[in-house]
Amino acid sequence: MFNPLSNRAKPANLEALKAALQAALESADQEELPGLRRAIRIVEDFVPSGGVAGVDWARNVLALAGIDPRTAEVKAVRELRTARPDLGLKEAVALVKALTAH
Known part of the structure; x- marks a missing residue:
């Protein structure tokens, strides 16, 4: 793929x-x-449309990287910010929390 x-x-x-x-x-x-x-x-x-990262985008990035946000939150945040350098720390943390809430 x-x-x-x-x-x-x-x-x-x-x-x-x-x-x-x-x-x-x-x-x-x-x-x-x-x-x-x-x-x-x-x-x-x-x-992500409009330049704003969304939960679906974050899920795709972490899945491709083989990172489970439930067991590796810090690594997940780091991966999201690596994939999208303009993503702020607070936004990355919020995305990881949104993923782990489901």
């Missing part, structure tokens, strides 16, 4: 990829449309 975070892809690189895919979508022919739409959805799983 393709894993853009396996090489520590930076969120800005993923944003650029998403923008490039959306630009390609505008000039795509009918045969290319389904594949490009799917590619955009895959990238969106790793690039």
